[in-house]
Amino acid sequence: xxxxxxxxxxxxxxxxxxxxxxxxxxxxxxxxxxxxxxxxxxxxxxxxxxxxxxxxxxxxxxxxxxxxxxxxxxxxxxxxxxxxxxxxxxxxxxxxxxxxxxxxxxxxxxxxxxxxxxxxxxxxxxxxxxxxxxxxxxxxxxxxxxxxxxxxxxxxxxxxxxxxxxxxx
Amino acid sequence: xxxxxxxxxxxxxxxxxxxxxxxxxxxxxxxxxxxxxxxxxxxxxxxxxxxxxxxxxxxxxxxxxxxxxxxxxxxxxxxxxxxxxxxxxxxxxxxxxxxxxxxxxxxxxxxxxxxxxxxxxxxxxxxxxxxxxxxxxxxxxxxxx
Numbered sequence: 001x002x003x004x005x006x007x008x009x010x011x012x013x014x015x016x017x018x019x020x021x022x023x024x025x026x027x028x029x030x031x032x033x034x035x036x037x038x039x040x041x042x043x044x045x046x047x048x049x050x051x052x053x054x055x056x057x058x059x060x061x062x063x064x065x066x067x068x069x070x071x072x073x074x075x076x077x078x079x080x081x082x083x084x085x086x087x088x089x090x091x092x093x094x095x096x097x098x099x100x101x102x103x104x105x106x107x108x109x110x111x112x113x114x115x116x117x118x119x120x121x122x123x124x125x126x127x128x129x130x131x132x133x134x135x136x137x138x139x140x141x142x143x144x145x146x147x148x149x150x151x152x153x154x155x156x157x158x159x160x161x162x163x164x165x166x167x168x169x
Numbered sequence: 170x171x172x173x174x175x176x177x178x179x180x181x182x183x184x185x186x187x188x189x190x191x192x193x194x195x196x197x198x199x200x201x202x203x204x205x206x207x208x209x210x211x212x213x214x215x216x217x218x219x220x221x222x223x224x225x226x227x228x229x230x231x232x233x234x235x236x237x238x239x240x241x242x243x244x245x246x247x248x249x250x251x252x253x254x255x256x257x258x259x260x261x262x263x264x265x266x267x268x269x270x271x272x273x274x275x276x277x278x279x280x281x282x283x284x285x286x287x288x289x290x291x292x293x294x295x296x297x298x299x300x301x302x303x304x305x306x307x308x309x310x311x312x313x314x
Contacts, residue, residue, distance in 0.1 A: 028238045053276065126310045137310065139309055141265075141266060141267045142309040149234075151233050151234075152234050152305065156305075158276050159276065162278050
């Protein structure tokens with residue numbers, strides 16, 4: 001089915017939900033702080049999550065940037081960024097994006113919603129904001145539930161790293 | 170006559186004392202045997218419990234979508250399907266149709282094709298590294314491009 005609604009931003013709600021969810025996630029992962037996980041929060045609405053994976057015997061490191069401007073009504077925005085700038089500019093930073101080809105999670109380095117739209121990185125997964133923002137086709141059972149947290153997003157991406165990682169772009 | 174009676178009473182008394190001492194001796198031995206038997210029982214119970222423990226695992230499960238976790242003991246002969254089923258009871262969370270049972274590694278791996286394996290088999294075949302699991306609803310959409 002085609003979603004009929006694009007996400008709307010609500011920064012205050014996003015910040016409140018993130019403040020609520022961070023301690024829950026830290027607790028369920030069995031640690032006491034974000035730094036125990038290697039994660040950081042450079043801005044109130046931004047979370048940086050290092051990830052790594054092995055391709056053809058070589059370990060590759062990536063940095064996932066989550067932001068929470070429409071959270072938790074919608075999933076967090078998610079993109080891989082250049083660790084030096086914590087940003088993504090195509091095509092300069094495309095090698096900071098992993099090739100993920102899972103049916104549940106697939107990466108695109110320069111997706112265009114239409115001919116007029118700017119090129120953007122898209123982590124094509126129903127647990128990212130961008131998926132809904134481009135009005136991607138979706139199955140009913142993949143609808144984002146407003147009770148879910150960003151742990152769903154991280155889990156989906158980490159799972160794709162484990163089974164469908166094909167090196168860097 | 171009186172002397173004969175006194176001698177008879179003295180013998181009986183002496184005999185009774187001897188029997189008492191013998192009985193006390195047997196009681197001491199019986200108590201030693203009882204203590205030894207109790208010790209043997211305690212040792213046997215300990216061995217049984219250790220063996221039972223060896224045949225069990227401490228299972229940790231995280232429900233990713235609900236951000237909940239539970240820990241429980243399960244027999245190594247339990248299948249992954251049984252562990253998955255029990256996880257919902259322990260978590261007190263309802264199963265959703267598109268839930269996936271998975272490992273809880275850095276890169277979670279679906280166990281949906283291995284649900285018939287027991288915990289012991291799954292570990293022996295390196296399907297799992299430990300007894301930490303996750304439940305996460307399937308995400309999707311990427312296949313539609």
